Amino acid sequence: MTAVVLTAMVNGRPVSCSIPPNLLLVDFLRDELGLLGTKQSCEVQVCGACTVLVDDRPVSSCCFLAADIDGRRVQTIEGLVDTPFYERVAQAFVRHAAVQCGFCTPGMLLTAKVLDERGTPMTAQQLRADLAGNLCRCTGYQSILDALEDALGEGPQS
Amino acid sequence: MKLPQFELHRPTSVDAAARLLADLGDDGSAFSGGTELLLAMKLGLIKSRHLVDLKGLPELHGIELRPGGVWIGAGVTHAEIEASPAVRAILAPLAVMASQIANMRVRAVGTIGGNLCFADPNSDPATFLSAVGARLRTWVRGESREVAPEEFTVGPYQTVLEPGDLLLGVWVPTPPPSANVVHLRMKIHERPSVTVAAMVEASHGEVVAARLAVGSVGPKVLQVDLGEELRGLGGSAYSSRVGALVALLAGSIPLLPERPESPEYQRHLVRVLSTRALEVGLAAATSSAGRPAQNGGGEA
């Protein structure tokens, strides 16, 4: 198996290395870079726990080749903390008790980041549709939707 | 789950990719977004030792308005179709259909070409494109050819393409000004249980042409031209004729075995969604005559 040479920006830091072509992005992030905030759950692109952003687009890192981040920017949950967006959404999650076990939370926040980048306030209905691809087995979703509506919706932003 | 070992090839032209895939034969797979391919390889269902990445082929990218329609490259993602002003300008329901596929991540990475070439029977695009009379452009042994979507798919996970053949893109003709396109689907699991699309063209409240496509239930999309049967009809005559035709279709459409839904339920859904699509199609075509097909569709 011929190795693939990879140069990318991960959370604003340059990464350069040689990897096997069959390495999945989730394994590269967790095992090679030690970025454990990216979670692995369903492994079939249904649950959203492994969501990361590649050039600002959401991808399921469980079914995405690490080789395909060559020349691109990757953002994981570790790259989101300390940003104003994170502060705003994390506080809303705390206010609404939208976190229980927390396994789905990184994926929820990265998905929310994509929605926030659109720059238009989200209605509750849009949020429901756009978050349909992120599963949570604790909260029953309402608290997550409430938190995101609070943080990204039309109401006064905190 | 890990992926088995393979070599990754990155050609930069259609010709080079096609030659490589022809040489590799059954050992090679074309690779676009990988949302189906990598999944199938993880599960051990596909065992290719060489992946030929199509993302570097400029010919497969881009959405272009051209006289008479819009060209969509095989490498265009569902998210790009969803957001495309060109698509919205001539056929907004196509953008709405794209926005309902899978989830945001699969739409951001998965391509229309990958969807059609994988030939999963649960394909919303194959069904939609069949109803609107789209044409697929393929690259077959070094020659460009054209094929209808319903002929491109042979059966579940099988297309007319041989190793070394590629899908280049999709030509979507602008619907006639008095036509209306309606796409409806019902989804319980990840992929649609039934997906239906209708194009109805009308003049003064009476049908001029009508086409219906039904996907997900059978081994491939079933497309029926209802022009002969419905031409000249409107109002309650149209409704009762639609009722009879759709009942016949729902009762006789071939079903795939081993679906999670019961046959009765599938036939029921085919009947309800087909009727609704044809009814909404005529009503909207009548009220929007002279304007481009703008009616949406939706989750039933």
Ligand SMILES: Cc1cc2nc3c(=O)[nH]c(=O)nc-3n(C[C@H](O)[C@H](O)[C@H](O)COP(=O)(O)OP(=O)(O)OC[C@H]3O[C@@H](n4cnc5c(N)ncnc54)[C@H](O)[C@@H]3O)c2cc1C
């Ligand atoms: C969780 C989930 C939910 C989904 N829900 C829906 C849904 O609701 N409705 C729906 O219609 N679809 C649905 N899909 C399918 C989705 O649309 C496809 O996964 C996606 O479009 C495939 O595109 P890709 O670029 O990732 O293809 P790949 O995985 O890269 O390729 C798929 C197949 O096509 C071949 N191929 C790709 N491009 C070409 C080409 N240009 N020429 C020749 N061969 C080619 C590959 O060799 C491979 O066999 C869903 C998928 C997932 C994973």
